[in-house]
Amino acid sequence: MRINLAISAAFTAWILIKRNAEYKPLQFLAFAFVYRFFFEPPVSPTFTEEGEDDGRGIRMGKRLLRSLVLVFSCIALASLAYTGVLNLIEYIGGYIPLFLYNNQELIVTAASAVSLYIMASYYR
Template structure:
C-alpha cells in the first residue's frame, strides 16, 4: 500500500514485532494445551476444534495487543509525569517516541513469550 501511494515503503518494526510474537505465543499455547479425545460428528470432522483454535488466537492476540497498550500507556504516563514535574517534556523523550515504545514493547513481549506457559 505504501509503495503504490508514496513510491516507497516505510519499515515499521513494531508491526513485524507484533506478528512474530503473536505467532510465537500462539505456538506456545498450542503446545501447552492439554490433549483432548477427538469427538467426530456425522461428517467426519472433529467437534470443537475450531473453538479451541479461536480461543488460542484471541488469547495470543490479547496478550500482544495488551502489552503494546501497556507500553503506550506507560510512555504517555511518563510524558505526562515529566510535564507535571518540570512544566516541559524533554526533547529526548519527545523526539524518540517510536523508538522508546518499540523497545519497551519488544522487551515486554520477549519476557512474555519466554516465560508464558
C-alpha cells in the same frame, strides 16, 4: 527463550538503526509474537465416538484471541507508560526532554520488545 530474545533484539536493532521507520518494526514485532504465542504446544484433542474432534475450532479461536490479547496488551502497556511519563513530567511543571519527545517510536518499540520477550518466555 533465545528465539524470543533474538526476535526482540532484531526489531529493537532495526528501530535503532533506522531511527524513523514509522512503526514498521513494531508492527512486525506484533505479528512475530502473535505467531509465537499462537503456535504454542496444543492441548490434546478429545475425540467423540465417531472419531471427530468437536472442539478443535473453538480451541483454535481461543488460542488466536489469547495471542492477540497478550501481544496488543503488551504494546498498549508500553505506549500508555510512555504517555504517562510525559504527562507526569508536564504535571510536575518540568519540560519534556528532547530525547523523550523525539524518540517515541524507539522507546515504545523497545519497551514492547522487552515486555513481549518476558511474556513469551515465561508464559509457556
